[in-house]
Amino acid sequence: MGEKKFDAVVIGAGFAGLYMLHRLRERGLSVKVIEAAEGVGGVWYWSRYPGAKCDSDSIFYNFTFSEELYKKWRWKDRYASQPEILEYLNFVADELDLRRDIQFKTRVNKASFNNERKQWEIQTDSNETFVAKYFISGVGCLSTTNIPPFEGTETFKGEQYHTGRWPHEKVDFTGKRVVMIGNGSSGVQAMQEIAKEAKELTLLMRTPHYVAEARNKKLTKEEQDKAIENYQAIRDSFSSTPGGIDLYTTGKSATKFDAEQQKETLDYIWKTGGLALGTVYTDTGANKETNFVVSQYVRDKIDEIIEDPEKAQLLHPDYYITTKRLIIGTNFYEIFNEEHVNLVSIKDNPIEGIVENGVRLKEGTIEADVIIYATGYEAMTGSLLKIDIQGRDGQTIQEKWGEGRDVKTYLGLTMENFPNFFMITGPQSPSVLTNMPAAIEQHVDWIDKCIAYLETNDLQTIEAQKVSETKWGKQCDDLANTTLYPHTNSWYTGANIDGTQRGFVIYVGGLNNYKVICDQVADNNYEGFSFEKAHANVVLQ
Structure with a gap:
């Protein structure tokens, strides 16, 4: 089976994957979304237990990037139930004609960055290989279920x-x-x-x-x-x-x-x-x-x-x-x-x-x-760590993050040694301490603007600098240590998974302040990143 080439490959067809697909397609890029489920929805496709609801007021639990789209939908309840949220996400997919670029019932087994081609090679459980300049994770913070290993x-x-x-x-x-x-x-x-x-x-x-x-x-x-x-x-x-x-x-x-x-x-x-x-x-x-x-x-x-x-x-x-x-x-x-x-x-x-x-x-x-x-999820890092994702020279995320809680990112969006790989609501971003659609819109908008910068300036890759990761990690830790969060064992820290390393991996400074930081980085020509020009062996700091 031959390679299938796209500008971008996105994992997941929940809130994050749907909006990322829409933004990049509007920019004129070819995009393929790969989704394990039979339909859109992400965590809301799977979590159908009795009483399942969002805990944000429903009027905030939706996209706001399009006033027209926003005004076409009306929520029935103060807190939307799982069936209603799934109905909403299907409505979005239909309104924006997104399904034609989503491949359902397919899992990503492995993704590796090819140093020579400067491209990502993504392999699925259906023995297909996708090649893309950009590789984007929309797998979510709460999507990998945790069942303790009880005997019997x-x-x-x-x-x-x-x-x-x-x-x-x-x-x-x-x-x-x-x-x-x-x-x-x-x-x-x-x-x-x-x-x-x-x-x-x-x-x-x-x-x-x-x-x-x-x-x-x-x-x-x-x-x-x-x-x-x-x-x-x-x-x-x-x-x-x-x-x-x-x-x-x-x-x-x-x-x-x-x-x-x-x-x-x-x-x-x-x-x-x-x-x-x-x-x-x-x-x-x-x-x-x-x-x-x-x-x-x-x-x-x-x-x-x-x-x-x-x-x-x-x-x-x-x-x-x-x-x-x-x-x-x-x-x-x-x-x-x-x-x-x-x-x-x-x-x-x-x-x-x-x-x-x-x-x-x-x-x-x-x-x-x-x-x-009702034992929760391998939160924050679990879904990423379940996939064999390899950056330059075959380095895996597992090797980079140790047992999974020694997280190293820049802005919670990118990583050194993983060029053109973006994480939507990844660890060390505000993510689960926010209304998720708000955090997702902010992340997708930033990634979209970043990709536009690369395309406009004939740049092949963007990659976080190691010093940027170190500074961002310290900034996240310093903020967390001014709060009471680190004093409690929780799924925020990975304490719900027995035998794993603990670590608080959320930016607690608020989505409003986080957005200002991300925008400043972008406005300063992506300060803290390194670039490679397209068609040339030139690295720009």
């Missing part, structure tokens, strides 16, 4: 599911004993729905999390109209706010208010719902005193809601709020007042293995008809 999973006689790889057809839990392992966002969302059907539902929980009330609801026509009218303000929030989304904030530290004022404000946030618990005070993620005010408020709410004091105590989080992903749910704590919902701390009574009739703990066995693994 193959012996279980019931049904087993992972929230990140859910069947396309409905799973019926009626009259069944269900065991949920994990209580991150997917576990919280799924439990709320499964509890309505299951005969018995048992949560096996290692770490309790802070769960804020979502206050999800149907959007009225008036609310939908207002969102359409506010297009420019919503678009502006993508680049003018730390999280790429307009959330309520007092604009001050909690220490500037007395206890009564603090409670009044937090009561308002709890009643209105959403992620504003993390933004209501400006220093929640950095000031221990402010953090305690917010986290204790949630613990008090748990005690107020849950009737059994022992269950309430087990559900008390003891880490700094926001240093693990803040979860939003609907009446999550209330379900623990129902007789058929059980709670077991596997920190006190760990899992020893899976047996034919359930989950064996150190002390006893929990019998089950269904086991659900």
Whole structure:
């Protein structure tokens, strides 16, 4: 089978891959998107578990690069469900006629930079080889599922599911004993729905999390109209706010208010719902005193809601709020007042293995008809590390990053020794601390502008300088160390994957500040990069 040549090859047909395809195609480049699934959607194609929703208000969870496209779509709910988000992404693919340049049901096995050709050679599981000047990853931060290596999973006689790889057809839990392992966002969302059907539902929980009330609801026509009218303000929030989304904030530290004022404000946030618990005070993620005010408020709410004091105590989080992903749910704590919902701390009574009739703990066995693994993802770096990507002289990302957390990038977008390779929302960018469509638009726009610069100036390659990587890594670390994030083991640091190296690999300075930095680099003729001229052995610093 002969080589297939394109200007650019993009992996993934989620938000990132779809927009990257559109931008480069508009620029006149030939592009091929390679996608493992049978359709568009990325993580929203796979994560079909009951109750799956985004945790950004839906009016912000969409593209804003085209006012025409934005105004053609109306969200039904305050927080869009998985089916609605998948419908939206199919709508985008149809409106922009993107499918003709996407190859579905295909995985990239290997990609290597050919030093002589100055091109990327990409091999797939269908024995095809694609050759491209530019190679772009849109694989996402949360797409490689993590199932802990429990002994005996193959012996279980019931049904087993992972929230990140859910069947396309409905799973019926009626009259069944269900065991949920994990209580991150997917576990919280799924439990709320499964509890309505299951005969018995048992949560096996290692770490309790802070769960804020979502206050999800149907959007009225008036609310939908207002969102359409506010297009420019919503678009502006993508680049003018730390999280790429307009959330309520007092604009001050909690220490500037007395206890009564603090409670009044937090009561308002709890009643209105959403992620504003993390933004209501400006220093929640950095000031221990402010953090305690917010986290204790949630613990008090748990005690107020849950009737059994022992269950309430087990559900008390003891880490700094926001240093693990803040979860939003609907009446999550209330379900623990129902007789058929059980709670077991596997920190006190760990899992020893899976047996034919359930989950064996150190002390006893929990019998089950269904086991659900809500055990998350190999976040931030996992999806990239699953692919054999080789830069100059065969250096792999695994070799460059060690066990995966000694990350070295420039701007979270590029790497030294990997010419013309770009990562959309890669490690050391704001990524998961933002409204993802906002971060994706910023990254894709920057990559598109960078490629235009190369094409206009007859440049064959762009590559981060080693010194730029070192400076950027230090800048990311220094910022993180001014916050409370490094004090907590989380999937932000890779702590959810047993036996792996820890490392905090997110830029915490905010999407607004990050965009300014990226734009300055571009405006200074891509300061910190090296180039090779096309058709000449000339390296430009």
